[in-house]
Every structure is written in structure tokens, then in C-alpha cells.
Amino acid sequence: MNLEKLVSDGVFREVLYYRINTISIWLPPLRERPDDIVPLSERFIKTFNKKYNRNVQGISPEGVITLRKYSWPGNIRELQNVIEKAVILSDGETLKSGDFQLNSSGGSAQNVQIAAESFEDAEKLLIQNALNQSGGNLSLAAKQLNISRPTLYNKLKKYNI
Numbered sequence: 001m002n003l004e005k006l007v008s009d010g011v012f013r014e015v016l017y018y019r020i021n022t023i024s025i026w027l028p029p030l031r032e033r034p035d036d037i038v039p040l041s042e043r044f045i046k047t048f049n050k051k052y053n054r055n056v057q058g059i060s061p062e063g064v065i066t067l068r069k070y071s072w073p074g075n076i077r078e079l080q081n082v083i084e085k086a087v088i089l090s091d092g093e094t095l096k097s098g099d100f101q102l103n104s105s106g107g108s109a110q111n112v113q114i115a116a117e118s119f120e121d122a123e124k125l126l127i128q129n130a131l132n133q134s135g136g137n138l139s140l141a142a143k144q145l146n147i148s149r150p151t152l153y154n155k156l157k158k159y160n161i
Helices: 003-008 014-020 034-052 061-069 075-089 119-133 138-145 149-158
Strands: none
Touching: 003 014, 034 061, 034 075, 075 119, 119 138, 119 149, 138 149
């Protein structure tokens, strides 16, 4: 977004522009910086491992290819959300291509806003949301969550859903 143009068009307040414009840094969109995707993803994995008490160790080679091919219209914030969801829902220590819920039109898959105190609360809310959206169809819910049907059964039993 070009704030200078917005100021000249009268859309953005000039006083505010000069107050926040101490240093201007132009950063190209993530799709133009594919080499930044893996280091950023690894940083997000570390953050979300700690936040959700998980033990994801990294991303598989095919997962890296998937992330690098995606256009990232939501830039780094979208990458962060995709990695967070993958860390929460992943069954293994390595994130695979199928763990990333990416929209084929370029945007991220449906984002669910959740307020949870723990990983278990977040996972339970995601599962309940998927079940609601699928009309109780376990196959569709498992597909939406990008987990196998047996994994979904285990999680349903675990959370008494």
C-alpha cells in the first residue's frame, strides 16, 4: 500500500503519515521471496510448538515444495496461520504436504477463529466446527481437517464428542 499516494489523494491523514513514517522499508510480497518461506515456517513451528505443547520437528521435502509453489496472497500472516493450523492438527513430528490446508484459488483455506486455553480446547473446537459444517458426516469432517477417519474417531473418543 502506497501511503504517500493515499495522502496526496486525501484518503490518508497527512499528520498521521508523518507521525508514523520514521523509516520506510519496502518488502516484496512473500510470493517473490520463496527462499524466505522455509525459515519463516520453521520459526512459526517453534512458536506454535511452545504455545500448543507440540513436538513438530520440521517440514518434509514435499511439504517444502508445496509451500514454495503456493502464491501466498495473504503474505506472511497467511503463512503463519497455515503453519499454526498444521501444527495443531498434525499427527506426526514432520509436517507433510497434506497437513497444509491451502485454497486452490490462491487464498488460505477456511480460517476458524477460536478462543481456547489449551491445544486440546483448540483441537476440540476445530473438530466440532468441522462436524457442524459437514452435517455430522465423519468422512467429510476428516477430509476438511485433513486427517484420516481413524484419527478422527480417536479424537472424537478422546474428547467425548
